[in-house]
Amino acid sequence: MSLTTSSCICVTILLLLSGVLGVKDWKVTYEKPHICALKGSSVTIPCSYQYPRGHRVNETFWTNERETNKEPEDLKKNSEYHNRVTYLGDVFENCTFRIENVGERDSATYWFRFVTDKVGGKWIGEPGVTLSVTALQVEKSQQSATGQATLTCKNTCFPKVHNDYVWFRDGKYVLNQYESVLVPEENGKYSCALRRSENVQSAPVKVSMEYSPKNTSVSVSPSGEILEGSSVTLTCNNKANPPVYRYTWFKNGAEISQSGSQKNYYTITNIRSEDSGKYRCVARNTHGTGTSELYSVDVQYSPKNTLVSISPSGDILEGSSVTLTCNSKANPPVDTYTWFKNGAEISQRGSWQDYDIINITSEDTGRYYCNASNRYGTGTSTLYTVDVQYSPKNTSVSVSPPGDIVEGSSVTLTCNSKANPPVDTYIWFKNGAEISRRESWQDYNITNITSEDSGQYYCNATHSLGTRSSALYTVNVVYAPKNTLVLVTPSGDIKKGATVILTCSSKANPPVNTYTWFKNGAKISQRGQNYTITNIKSADSGKYHCVVRNKVGTDMSNHGIVNVDGNQAIVIGSVGGITAVMVLVVLIIVVCKSRGKCSKATKETGSTQHGEQDAASPVYANVSGMPMRPTDQQDLTLYSTVQPHSKSSKDVLYSTVQQPYSHNEDELQYCSIQFPTTSTGSRSAVQQIQDNSVIYSTVSKK
Structure with missing residues (x-):
């Protein structure tokens, strides 16, 4: 007999026993009369019911008691169930019921009971639902030879139904094991559960294998x-x-x-x-x-062992191109390179570790270093000196001490030149001619400098890479006036009433800027280079000299004697130097004795600022001089030329004289030489030339 037929018979019997007519109007339907549940799971029992029209349901509940002589107990009132059961139905037709966390003690038959508001309106659904609660079990089989174990998850509720299983070892999920059979790979306590019901696990089984x-x-x-x-x-x-x-x-x-x-x-x-x-x-x-x-x-670290290298290696010549490379060991690799020259940042190139210098110049010489950085820090290289080599340039001449170069001082000319490697040879030139060649000596020293050292100097600076010449440097030696003398214009006989110009001549650098004239030792107001006497007369007779000055010093000339007597003025120049006086006096004596008469006169004494002058200085005379005492130069030979103003070259006279020492210091001789009258009526001149010293003598004819 089928389950449905049996249920119908039971319901019919109950309705007949209760004496209620219309049994077909009372009905309880169970969708699953037998339910197998796993221990610890939740069980839902689907159910529906119906009752006669006109009734209203007042009470519904489920029970697991079925006794005819007493009213069944509502499971919600049972202490073992009241927290685990839930009525999911209503008072119309749904009577679904759920039991939480079932255990083996919950295995039983459960009925639905409802009561209406009519007399005799009580109904209990037969035959109820049978609940079987079982647990999953793990069965272990182990091979003694290999120690390998096999675990099987047993399910008595649904032995013939395919289910997905999950496994646990020591309470932890074992991945990718969805079969009921497991071959464990390590020791532990294993349990199983149905997939999607992982919280309902079997009792654990211990596995131990070697x-x-x-x-x-x-x-x-x-x-x-x-x-x-x-x-x-x-x-x-x-x-x-x-x-x-x-x-x-x-x-x-x-x-x-x-x-x-x-x-x-x-x-x-x-x-x-x-x-x-x-x-x-x-x-x-x-x-x-x-x-x-x-x-x-992989050990990571900030840059270290940072250093700079250069390519190409070797000497760095100006005009070439070089590449500086920042080498550094780092992990992760360096991401930023920063370059410095002489302490100042010159380039930040990101991931570019090379610094290129195209057409390198001496200005690129310096100390370079780089910073290499990654996210952990920065490494700084040691200094790398870039030494650019080049031929001499910017060659120039300087003088020390600076300022005016005064005659008699010492100066040093220095050849300055910028070169790398340094200049090894300096060559000096004066006015285009080589004067000195010295290795590694860049100075040219001139001690006790004279005016003859003036000129245009330059130097050549030379080493293995080339030679460079300096610009011209002018050495201008300055000195106080010297060789100062008085010149008379016109020369020869001067008629009384004529105009005479005395000129103060002097050698000086810079040129003389102040002239002061003196007559008989008294200063004359006129200060120019020329002193002019107009309408000359006897009162203009006297001894004249000049004092000259520039910024370096002063000098005094010889005495020029102007003697105005009668209708003619005789102008005699006296030599400023003792030696020149001696020469002139001897010359005049010789000429007088050989060609004419000599007359005695009182000695006129001339003086100079510095006393005895260099015999090489030019001396111009009409002069009178102080007699000279014997010296080491008494045997000095003098040459004189006396040439009358004549068309005939035969009138030229040459003489060689020696000056004897005169004991009579007060006696000075003047000589008048009379030449035959010529058609030109010109006067004669006596000239002496020796070592740049020229003595002029004018002798008037009586």
């Missing part, structure tokens, strides 16, 4: 990036039974350490970049070994 190390791998602690200077620990992970008793570590294929029992770690303190490499470990127990995969240890 095997060689497997799943061997290396891990590092702390995890993440490994920074230089930190400490890290490499751990050799594996599964083995019995436990591993020896671990061996390898770096880049070479054994580096073998630790004792159960010490599965390798610690590196203060790790360095040299510790980077590929590591692996080998774990060994009594059943064999397990070898890990290679594990790369």
Whole structure:
């Protein structure tokens, strides 16, 4: 007989016993009369009911008691159920019911009961729903030869229904195991559950088997990036039974350490970049070994060993091109390079580690360094000196001490030139002619400088790369006036009433800027170079001299004697130097004795500022001089030429004289020489030339 037919018979019997007519109007329908549930799960019992028209349901509940002589108990009032049962239906037709967290004690038959508002309106649905509560079970089978175990998850509720299962080891989910059969890879307590009902697990079964190390791998602690200077620990992970008793570590294929029992770690303190490499470990127990995969240890660090190199190597010649390269060891690689010259930043090139200098010049000479940076820090290179070599340039001449170059001082001319390597040879030129060639001596010294040292100087600076000449440098020697004398215009006989010009001549650098005239020792107001006497008369007779001055010093001339007597003025110049006086006096005496009469006169004494002058100085006379005492030069030979103004060259006279010493210092002779009258009526002149000193003598004819 079918379940549906049996239910109908029971309901009919109950309705007949209760004496209620219209049994077909009372009905309870159970969708699943038999339910098997797993221990710990929740069970929902689907249900529907109906009752006669005109009734109203006042009470609904479920019960697991079925006794005819007493009213069944509502499960919600049972202490074992009241927190675990829920009525999901209503008072119309739905009577679904749920029990939470079922256990084996909940295995029973459950009925739905409802009561209406009419007399006799009580109904209980037959035959009820039978609930069977069972637990999943794990069965273990183990092969003694290999120690391998097989676990099977048994399900007595649905033995013939395919289900997906999940497995747990020591309460933790075992991935990718959805079958009812499991071959465990390691020891532990295993349990199973239906997929999507993971909270309902079987009782755990302990698995213990022996095997060689497997799943061997290396891990590092702390995890993440490994920074230089930190400490890290490499751990050799594996599964083995019995436990591993020896671990061996390898770096880049070479054994580096073998630790004792159960010490599965390798610690590196203060790790360095040299510790980077590929590591692996080998774990060994009594059943064999397990070898890990290679594990790369990548030690990261800020730039170090930073230095500058140059290409091409060797000497750096001006005009060439060079490349400076910033070399640095870093992990991760350098991302920013910054260049400096003599302490000042000159370039920030990002990831460009080269600094190019095209057409290099001496201005590029200096100390260079670079900064190399990554995210961990910066490394600074040592200084690199770029020494640009070039031929001499900017060659010039300077003088020391600066300022005017005064005659008699000492000066140093310096050849200045910029060159690398330094100049090795200096050559000096004066007025275009080479005067000195010296290796590594750039100075040209002139001691006790004279006016003859004036000129245009330049130098050549030379070394292996070339030669460069300086610009011309003018050496201008300044000196106080010298060789000062008085010149008379016109020369010869001067008629009384004529105009006579006395000229003060002097050699000086810079030129004389002040002339002062004196007559008989008294200053004359006129200050120019020329002193003019107009309408000359006897009162103009006297001794005249001049004093000259420039910014360097002063000098005094000889005495010029103007003697106005009768109708004619005789103008006699006296030599400023003693030697010149001697020469002139001797000359006049000789000429007088050989050609005419001599007359005595009182000696006129001339003086100079400096006393005795150089005999080489030019001396102009009409002069009178002081007699000279014997000296070491008494044997000085004098040459004189007396040439009358004549058309005949035969009138030229030559004489050689020696001046004897005269004891009569007060006696001075003047000589008048009378020549035959010529058609031109000109006068004669006596000239002497020796060592740039010229003596002029004018002798008037009576």
